[in-house]
Amino acid sequence: MTIRSFDLLQPRSLAEASDLLLKHRDEARPIAGGTTLVILMKQRAVHYPYLVDLQSIPGLNRIAKEVDGIRIGALVTHRTVELSRLVRNSFPVVAEAFSTIGNVRVRETASVGGNLAHADYRLDPPPALLLLKSEVTLFGPGGSRVIPLKDFFTGMYETALEAGEILVDVKIPNMPTGSKAVYLRHSALSANDWPCLGVAALVSKENGRVRELRLALSGLAATPVSVDGLEFVRDCSFDDSVLDRILGIVDEQIAPFYDLRGSEWYKRRMARVFVRRAIAQLESQA
Amino acid sequence: MKREITLKINGREETITVEDADTLLEVLRDRFRLWSVRESCGVGACGTCTVLLDGRPVSSCFLLAVRAAGRNITTLEGLSDGQSLHVIQQAFVSQRALQCAYCTPGFVLAVKALLDEIPNPSDEQIREYLSGNLCRCAGYADILRAARLAQERQISKETAMPRK
Numbered sequence: 001m002t003i004r005s006f007d008l009l010q011p012r013s014l015a016e017a018s019d020l021l022l023k024h025r026d027e028a029r030p031i032a033g034g035t036t037l038v039i040l041m042k043q044r045a046v047h048y049p050y051l052v053d054l055q056s057i058p059g060l061n062r063i064a065k066e067v068d069g070i071r072i073g074a075l076v077t078h079r080t081v082e083l084s085r086l087v088r089n090s091f092p093v094v095a096e097a098f099s100t101i102g103n104v105r106v107r108e109t110a111s112v113g114g115n116l117a118h119a120d121y122r123l124d125p126p127p128a129l130l131l132l133k134s135e136v137t138l139f140g141p142g143g144s145r146v147i148p149l150k151d152f153f154t155g156m157y158e159t160a161l162e163a164g165e166i167l168v169d170v171k172i173p174n175m176p177t178g179s180k181a182v183y184l185r186h187s188a189l190s191a192n193d194w195p196c197l198g199v200a201a202l203v204s205k206e207n208g209r210v211r212e213l214r215l216a217l218s219g220l221a222a223t224p225v226s227v228d229g230l231e232f233v234r235d236c237s238f239d240d241s242v243l244d245r246i247l248g249i250v251d252e253q254i255a256p257f258y259d260l261r262g263s264e265w266y267k268r269r270m271a272r273v274f275v276r277r278a279i280a281q282l283e284s285q286a
Numbered sequence: 287m288k289r290e291i292t293l294k295i296n297g298r299e300e301t302i303t304v305e306d307a308d309t310l311l312e313v314l315r316d317r318f319r320l321w322s323v324r325e326s327c328g329v330g331a332c333g334t335c336t337v338l339l340d341g342r343p344v345s346s347c348f349l350l351a352v353r354a355a356g357r358n359i360t361t362l363e364g365l366s367d368g369q370s371l372h373v374i375q376q377a378f379v380s381q382r383a384l385q386c387a388y389c390t391p392g393f394v395l396a397v398k399a400l401l402d403e404i405p406n407p408s409d410e411q412i413r414e415y416l417s418g419n420l421c422r423c424a425g426y427a428d429i430l431r432a433a434r435l436a437q438e439r440q441i442s443k444e445t446a447m448p449r450k
Contacts, residue, residue, distance in 0.1 A: 001305060001307050001308060001312065002307075002309065002312070003307040003308075003309070004307065005305060005306070005307050006287075006306055006307055007287040007306055008287065008306040008350065008352055008353075034348070034349070034350060034353065035330065035348060038309075038348040038349070038350060039328075039329050039330065039348050041307075042309075042328060042329075042347075042348065043328075043329075051306075053353070055353060079342075102330065102331070102418065103330070103331070103333070103417060103418020103419075104343055104396075104399075104415055104418055105330060105333065105336060105343045105344050105345045105418055106330050106345070106418070108339075108342050108343060108344050109344055109345070109348075109349065191417065192331060192417060192418060
């Protein structure tokens with residue numbers, strides 16, 4: 001046996017799962033798709049005497065269409081999102097982001113909730129979901145609460161989840177009318193690797209005039225970054241001076257650091273390249 | 287924790303006692319001697335431990351065996367009828383799409399999952415689907431040819447003998 005012995009607890013409801021997490025505190029961890037967590041346990045990077053199996057709770061693996069968007073259950077796999085007609089038609093940028101992760105086997109097992117709750121700084125889905133101002137539902141001892149995904153990421157591998165709380169689903173509001181979005185990832189190592197950085201961009205237009213630009217990034221700080229202060233682009237065209245101002249704002253809001261996939265200097269340079277490329281791609285589609 | 291689970295391995299129901307911490311790969315190799323299931327990278331990147339779980343490709347090296355309880359597991363051993371090679375295996379042989387063959391079971395199962403999901407894939411789709419299987423003898427060109435040949439033969443076989 002490669003993994004140190006543990007007990008897999010299989011609750012039948014969120015309330016029961018929450019109780020188990022509260023009871024065992026730091027000795028327990030929820031397990032969703034069990035991709036990253038099981039690998040980390042195999043490598044003995046982490047050990048938990050108890051795993052609380054979220055797969056045994058019914059109803060967490062659904063994608064539901066709602067009037068103002070879609071709701072994706074925490075246990076929905078990356079592959080299901082990638083292939084979902086609903087997601088592909090209405091939120092192609094989300095399908096695109098999930099389809100770039102790892103390989104088909106990883107995407108068959110890894111879950112949407114697990115990906116978000118792991119809160120790694122260089123994952124593909126967070127920029128696409130942040131771009132669309134998604135919200136997450138958390139269930140805990142005090143009941144349910146809904147918070148913006150932006151506020152869910154609090155630090156490297158750290159989230160707003162409190163003791164006994166479980167991520168239940170992510171709500172993606174409909175794309176603004178007249179908008180297009182794109183997700184670009186830069187792989188510094190192999191294509192199946194984590195990205196060096198990811199850039200999601202959205203441009204919405206009205207009568208050919210720019211109404212809004214949104215940017216969300218990953219791999220460029222301890223948490224995914226939703227870029228603020230881009231309101232000035234309204235009614236502008238993306239000429240060199242406007243692009244320079246955008247890139248300046250991005251540069252101020254990121255805090256990249258050295259890892260296997262590049263130095264801080266390199267990542268700042270690549271952030272410029274990929275933000276520019278994402279905007280150019282959206283402009284060329286217009 | 288130890289517990290008794292039932293796995294449907296290559297069409298047979300098997301009830302065994304496993305530890306919660308046992309991976310499916312450990313169970314398939316150590317308990318059922320299914321040597322086609324191989325561990326290499328151990329992190330889901332290389333594809334040598336590929337099995338089909340209810341027909342979908344997964345990495346058995348990081349799948350907890352208890353979570354596969356009640357599901358259909360197909361390994362390479364379950365692909366053919368035990369007498370003749372499966373059409374995908376035949377294509378790998380005829381295209382010499384193997385050298386040391388350590389990666390081959392994973393590739394064959396990946397091609398099986400691909401063709402079940404997309405019966406007529408583009409070259410790009412084949413490459414993308416197989417991108418998570420690594421061959422260090424670097425036989426990719428032969429493997430891609432084998433995948434294409436298997437697809438063509440499977441199509442012609444289905445045209446000749448429509449499914450019941």
